Amino acid sequence: MKLHQFHWYLKGPEFFLLHEKFNKLYEEANEYYDAFGERLVAVGEKPYSILGEHLEHAFISEESYTEPLSSRDMLGILVNDYRIIWDVTVKAIHLAAKEKEDVTVDMLTGYKASLDNNIWMLQAYLRKAALEVEEDEE
Numbered sequence: 001m002k003l004h005q006f007h008w009y010l011k012g013p014e015f016f017l018l019h020e021k022f023n024k025l026y027e028e029a030n031e032y033y034d035a036f037g038e039r040l041v042a043v044g045e046k047p048y049s050i051l052g053e054h055l056e057h058a059f060i061s062e063e064s065y066t067e068p069l070s071s072r073d074m075l076g077i078l079v080n081d082y083r084i085i086w087d088v089t090v091k092a093i094h095l096a097a098k099e100k101e102d103v104t105v106d107m108l109t110g111y112k113a114s115l116d117n118n119i120w121m122l123q124a125y126l127r128k129a130a131l132e133v134e135e136d137e138e
Contacts, residue, residue: 002081003029005065006074014071025078025118032111039104059084072126079122086115 003026010019037047048054060081069077089112096104 002060002062002077006069006078009065009068010071010074011068012071018071018074028114032114035107036111039107043101043104059088075122075126079119079126082115082119082122086112086119089115 003022007019007022007026010022037049040047048057089108093105093108093112096108
């Protein structure tokens with residue numbers, strides 16, 4: 001939902017670039033969400049399927065969009081959220097390996113690779129912007 005929120009409320013000179021990027025990120029998140037849910041059902045588990053369950057077990061925080069955020073703030077929040085999700089994913093890989101759930105390990109490893117890439121790209125984008133701001137201030 002946070003990716004949708006940022007996608008909808010983004011304003012400013014980076015709108016066209018980041019509006020599309022947020023769209024791609026939430027489509028990717030939805031694909032993984034569906035794949036992991038189906039995997040859980042396939043192995044006899046029950047994925048969370050109602051909003052209350054998701055909120056109760058969430059690892060990342062949410063806030064209502066009441067004040068405008070800069071694109072830098074949005075990207076910084078996403079990097080932090082992706083890092084939290086990355087940590088949980090690494091733990092899940094170890095748990096799945098312990099249970100000898102090789103298919104689940106493979107799925108989670110693919111997801112971790114995607115998270116690695118997203119974190120790297122978002123950080124690179126923020127560093128570039130930060131250098132430009134520092135140069136302008138001097």
